[in-house]
Amino acid sequence: MTVRVGDSKMLEKEELEDRPRVSTLLSSLANYSNTIPAPTDPDVKPQPSARMGTLIGVFLPCIQNIFGVILFIRLTWVVGTAGALAGFLIVLLCCCVTMLTAISMSAIATNGVVPAGGSYFMISRSLGPEFGGAVGMLFYTGTTLAASMYIVGSVEIVLTYMAPSLSIFGDFTKDANIMYNNFRVYGTGVLMVMGTIVFLGVKFVNKFATVALACVLLSILAVYVGIFYNFYGSDKLPYVQTLQILCQYDQTRLPS
Known part of the structure; x- marks a missing residue:
């Protein structure tokens, strides 16, 4: 059997045309995945994209939690009571705890998409529902106490520094019980306003x-x-x- 020169050139040309290019090969190597893609269901609705970005959804709420009552009216009290060195050590210890918590949550959230539930879901998935339930109760208690602390702190700032004339029960500088009664009355009103805002929905809260x-x-x-x-x-x-x-x-x- 003899092969002509023209036929061999035609075969080489067809082989070169069928052979993938270098760019195509590199692209396939870069996008290689060892998992089998899941079959797409045409009836499934596409998930909407996140409406809040990193700035509004993550950064600003964290900054708002940091700039709270502790920073405004209690940090100076800590420094004045414990001293500059002890106050610095207290703040450093709090920063270390916060950093370890943030790193741990970042490591847990990297394993997959975190649905509704936030930190409670991540703890339940990592440590089990028993630990998740216990930590969830502590998280609920801590959030409740923090809300009461912020309400009392806001009333104290308004009455002490901004508008002392709004005191209902008289001069609170002479009797501490007068200030406590102001906390009860104004704090209840602030709590009702905050509860109404939360009741309206997450969008209004944001x-x-x-x-x-x-x-x-x-x-x-x-x-x-x-x-x-x-x-x-x-x-x-x-x-x-x-x-x-x-x-x-x-x-x-x-x-x-």
């Missing part, structure tokens, strides 16, 4: 959270502006006078 975060950032900016300019204030406030008396008393006790 919209309100953006407005609340803007107020928090504005208050932080006002702190720095107040260092250079005094809009409406005086050093004759009762708390300032009490602080001055305590400082003078401490100076008299210092050794000469």
Whole structure:
């Protein structure tokens, strides 16, 4: 059997045309997957994409939780009571706990898509439903106590620094029980407003959270502006006078 030269060239040309190109080969290697693709169901509706991105859905809520009552009215109290070094160690310990928690949640969430349930679902999937239920109860209790702390802190900031004249039961600087009664009355009203906002739905909560975060950032900016300019204030406030008396008393006790 003889093969002509023209026939051999035709065979080589057909073989080159059928052979895949280098770009196609590299693309197939880059997109290689060892899993069998699941069959697509034409009746299944496509899942809608996430409406909130990383900034609004993740970053801003975390920032809003960080800039809370502890930062505004209790962090300075911790430093003044425990001292600068001990206060720094307390904050460092809290930051370490938060960092370990964030790393652990990131590692758990990397294993798959996290559906509704948040941290409770991740703990239940990793440690089992028993531990998940126990941690869920603790998470619920902690969130409830945190909400009450934020409500009392907001009322304290308004009555102490912004509008002391709104005190219902008189001058709270003379009797601490008057302030507690103000906490009960105003705190109940704030709790009802917050409950109504949550009852309206998650979408409305997200919209309100953006407005609340803007107020928090504005208050932080006002702190720095107040260092250079005094809009409406005086050093004759009762708390300032009490602080001055305590400082003078401490100076008299210092050794000469």
